[in-house]
Structures are given as C-alpha cells and as structure tokens.
Amino acid sequence: MTADWTGRTLELDVGPVAHGGHCVSRVDGRVVFVRHTLPGERVLAEVTEDRGKSFCRADAIRVLRPSADRVEPPCPVARPGLCGGCDWQHADGAAQRRLKASVVGEQLRRLAGLDWPVEVEELPGSLLRWRTRVRFVTGPDGRPGLRAHRSHRVVPLEDCPITLQDAAKTGLSRRARPGTEIEVTEDATGRVHTAELRPAAHGRAGRPKQLTGGIAVERAAGRTWRLAAHGFWQVHPAAADTFASVVGEWAAASPGARVWDLYAGVGLFASVLAEQVGPTGSVLAVESGRRAVRDGEANLADLPQVRWRCGRVEHVLSGVDEQAEVVVLDPPRKGAGRDVVASVVDAVPERVVYVACDPAALARDVATFAEHGYRLARLRAFDAFPMTHHVECVALLTR
Structure with missing residues (x-):
C-alpha cells in the first residue's frame, strides 16, 4: 500500500498543464497534481490530498524558479489554502489562454484522436470585474x-x-x-x-x-431578454452575444428548414435559428427547466416557428421522429453522451453546432459523433472565464 503523503513537502519540477487548473509533476513513480504553479517552474509543494492511489494533490507554497509568465495575484486570497474560485491569477492573461488552449488540444488528442490547433480567444473586457x-x-x-x-x-x-x-x-x-x-x-x-x-x-x-x-x-442576439434572475444565462457579459453570433454563422439554416436547439435554456440560439428559417421553418427547442421554458416562450412569443418541449433531451428525442437540417446543442458540463448523440445523428443533420463548457466532455462527444460519420470541421475557443481553468468552445461537425 502507498504511504499517505498528506502534509509532506516535495521539491518538484513542474510539467505540463492538466485539465482542472493544475499542472503535472512526478515523484517516485507517482503523479502529483500541483496548483498555484506554472509549467517549467521549480517549486516546494505541500501535499494536500492523498487517497493512496497512483496520484496525489499538492499546492505550491514556494516558487524556487519562477516562470516568465508568473505575476502577482491581484486577489489576496488567491493563494494556497485559501479561496478555490480562481486557478490562474498567478499567470498573465496571454499565458492563461495558452494554458487553456493546451488543455483543449490535449483532450482532443487523448479522447478523440485529433491533432487540432487551438487558440483561445479573448472576450471584450478585462481579466477582472467580468463575472455577472x-x-x-x-x-x-x-x-x-x-x-x-x-x-x-x-x-x-x-x-x-x-x-x-x-x-x-x-x-x-x-x-x-x-x-x-x-x-x-x-x-x-x-x-x-x-x-x-x-x-x-x-x-x-x-x-x-x-x-x-x-x-x-x-x-x-439583437434582442432584450427578461428571465429569472438566478436562472441560466452566460456569466461573462460578452459571452451570450459572441456565442450567438458564432452559432448563427455556422448553423446557416435554410429558409423553411426544420432545425433543433437542444438544451435550449431560454432560447438564445433558438432565436437565431428562428430568424434564419423564417416563418415557414420550424425550430424544436428542448429544455428540461420549466422556468426556462416559460421564460423562453415569453421572450420568443413573436417567433411562432419555435416549438418548445419541456423535458430531458434524451427523453424528448426518444419520441421525436423527424429529420433536421441543423442541430445546435449546448449540454451541461458532463456533455451530451452517447444516447443523445445517437438521437441527433438519427435526424441526419447536415451540420451540428456544439457549444461546450468542458473540453473533456466535448472531446468524448466529438469521438462519438465520429463513430457515426460526423467530423470536426471548425472549432473556436473563448476565454469566457478569465482567471479560472474553465474555457468555452464552439465546434462545428459536418456529415
């Protein structure tokens, strides 16, 4: 049995970034996931969690050889043992985006077998005072x-x-x-x-x-929305408009077409799709949150081509027998999963636009789509959560 390293101080050479806001090091054959450090640094790290497996977790408590990307965190509690809300306050903005790009690329290689160049784009505003x-x-x-x-x-x-x-x-x-x-x-x-x-x-x-x-x-998306104050909406002030623009560009739905918006929220993407298909087209908007559906129906009352269905996506789609020219989906952090992907491909869409808040879930679902003959055609990544490890991606898959 592996000895419990909790509380032990280790001198480490820090390796690449990993998904989750930490970097990877290795000691005596074990992986150490280290927070508050950057690739290439040498640090003293204190082990904070060890469950006896092949890895443990640690915080860098002293930097012996700093990275050129290191900066002083602007928040006094963004430090080891204190607030867990931010992962990268000790890195400058460009470095944060490179780290996130590395994570997205690594997940696509490991889980989808794709060697895809990734650039994380900056949204308007600052690294601070963005969270709404x-x-x-x-x-x-x-x-x-x-x-x-x-x-x-x-x-x-x-x-x-x-x-x-x-x-x-x-x-x-x-x-x-x-x-x-x-x-x-x-x-x-x-x-x-x-x-x-x-x-x-x-x-x-x-x-x-x-x-x-x-x-x-x-x-x-050119509209004013009224919704439950604590319901789902993008956290970054520029995110909703940016994502709606990309989704609209890549969806490119034809006038009169039948399209789907899955995990529709209050209908942000449904509104874009409805304008594209026009009054002779149809948008199936599926959302499990009852309050979100009520808000969506009220906000899109001027777009009767939007058909709302309240329920879990996998349950609703099991009763839907129709084809769709375009499918847009914005699943929760765990991703869509095999059952939803199978239901989507059964509709034989020409294009699937996938909005993802977790790169690992995105990569798994991209691999599943590939099994059904859909390939990743385009990908954009956005720094919608500065100072944290989170990153938002929009992917276009084509048949």
Missing part, C-alpha cells in the same frame, strides 16, 4: 465568502475582484445563518438581484428566499 453571476456562502460567523479548493471550508471575503463591483459588494455585505448560499446577479441594466438558499433545518430541505427583483434584463 456568483454564489457566495456564509461561514461559521455568518460572513459570506467562497469555499477553499476541494473543501467545504468557507474563506471569508472582503471583495471578489473577478465579480462585477456592485454584485460583489451587495453579496458580501450580507450576514446570514452559517451555510446560507447567497446568489447574486447583476443584469445588463446594472440592477443587482439577490436570493438566499438557506441550509436544511430539522430534516427539511432549505428553500430559496428571493430578496430583490426576480426578473433580470439581458441583451444578446
């Missing part, structure tokens, strides 16, 4: 903060520099029962919306308590 939606949690003293990496421990915050200033100030000024989650949204008008999800008590599940305005106003 955040969920804080209160610690034992009732002060809000964020959890430490891979921990339930709450790190209290005075500010969150990646969050829009008014949203951060509003959320972090509250005091509540320990364990209360405070959801904060700052919409396109600058209005801040807050809600509390209180912890379970006496065996009963906690329930959200709306504190201010339940309807957020957002703008994208």
Whole structure:
C-alpha cells in the first residue's frame, strides 16, 4: 500500500498543464497534481490530498524558479489554502489562454484522436470585474465568502475582484445563518438581484428566499431578454452575444428548414435559428427547466416557428421522429453522451453546432459523433472565464 503523503513537502519540477487548473509533476513513480504553479517552474509543494492511489494533490507554497509568465495575484486570497474560485491569477492573461488552449488540444488528442490547433480567444473586457453571476456562502460567523479548493471550508471575503463591483459588494455585505448560499446577479441594466438558499433545518430541505427583483434584463442576439434572475444565462457579459453570433454563422439554416436547439435554456440560439428559417421553418427547442421554458416562450412569443418541449433531451428525442437540417446543442458540463448523440445523428443533420463548457466532455462527444460519420470541421475557443481553468468552445461537425 502507498504511504499517505498528506502534509509532506516535495521539491518538484513542474510539467505540463492538466485539465482542472493544475499542472503535472512526478515523484517516485507517482503523479502529483500541483496548483498555484506554472509549467517549467521549480517549486516546494505541500501535499494536500492523498487517497493512496497512483496520484496525489499538492499546492505550491514556494516558487524556487519562477516562470516568465508568473505575476502577482491581484486577489489576496488567491493563494494556497485559501479561496478555490480562481486557478490562474498567478499567470498573465496571454499565458492563461495558452494554458487553456493546451488543455483543449490535449483532450482532443487523448479522447478523440485529433491533432487540432487551438487558440483561445479573448472576450471584450478585462481579466477582472467580468463575472455577472456568483454564489457566495456564509461561514461559521455568518460572513459570506467562497469555499477553499476541494473543501467545504468557507474563506471569508472582503471583495471578489473577478465579480462585477456592485454584485460583489451587495453579496458580501450580507450576514446570514452559517451555510446560507447567497446568489447574486447583476443584469445588463446594472440592477443587482439577490436570493438566499438557506441550509436544511430539522430534516427539511432549505428553500430559496428571493430578496430583490426576480426578473433580470439581458441583451444578446439583437434582442432584450427578461428571465429569472438566478436562472441560466452566460456569466461573462460578452459571452451570450459572441456565442450567438458564432452559432448563427455556422448553423446557416435554410429558409423553411426544420432545425433543433437542444438544451435550449431560454432560447438564445433558438432565436437565431428562428430568424434564419423564417416563418415557414420550424425550430424544436428542448429544455428540461420549466422556468426556462416559460421564460423562453415569453421572450420568443413573436417567433411562432419555435416549438418548445419541456423535458430531458434524451427523453424528448426518444419520441421525436423527424429529420433536421441543423442541430445546435449546448449540454451541461458532463456533455451530451452517447444516447443523445445517437438521437441527433438519427435526424441526419447536415451540420451540428456544439457549444461546450468542458473540453473533456466535448472531446468524448466529438469521438462519438465520429463513430457515426460526423467530423470536426471548425472549432473556436473563448476565454469566457478569465482567471479560472474553465474555457468555452464552439465546434462545428459536418456529415
């Protein structure tokens, strides 16, 4: 049995970046996943988690040979043992995007067998003050903060520099029962919306308590959207409009065509597809969230060619017997999976536009599409989550 290395200090030469906001090193035949470091550095790292497997996790606590890409983190709690919200505050912006591009490329090679050049594009704005939606949690003293990496421990915050200033100030000024989650949204008008999800008590599940305005106003794809303030919408202010533009360009649906929008949310991409197919066409929008469907129906009431179906995508598609010229899908982090991919290819679309928030899930689904005769034709990646390891991709697959 492997000895438990937890608490051990290791002197490491840091290797390549890996998916998840850390880099890879090796010691005595074991892989060490190290946070707060960069490829090529030499560091002292403290092992923070060891479950006796072929790998363990560590934090770099001292940099012996820094990378030229290293910078001073702008947030005082973006450091080992503190807030787990940001992964790359110690790297400059260009380096962060190169790291993310490396991860996307590596996942495509490993899981889809594709050697694909990847560039992560910068969205308008800054590395800081971009986050419009955040969920804080209160610690034992009732002060809000964020959890430490891979921990339930709450790190209290005075500010969150990646969050829009008014949203951060509003959320972090509250005091509540320990364990209360405070959801904060700052919409396109600058209005801040807050809600509390209180912890379970006496065996009963906690329930959200709306504190201010339940309807957020957002703008994208040439439309004004009114939706549940704490429902799904892209977190970066420029993301929704950017992704809608790329999806529209690659979908290129014909007038009168039948198309699908899967995991449709409130219908951002459905609105683009509806304009392309026109009043004689048809857009099947599938979404499991009932509130999102209600918001979508209200926002797209002027586009009767959009047909809404509420339910899990795999369940809805099992009862759909039709072909589609184009399919757009924006699945959750785990990806679409084999059953959904099979249902999509049964519709024999000419093009599939896949929006992905996880490169590993994207690569797995691209490999599954390839088994059915669809190839990756184009790929764009965007830095929609600066300072974190997350990256958003849009892929075009063609038959």
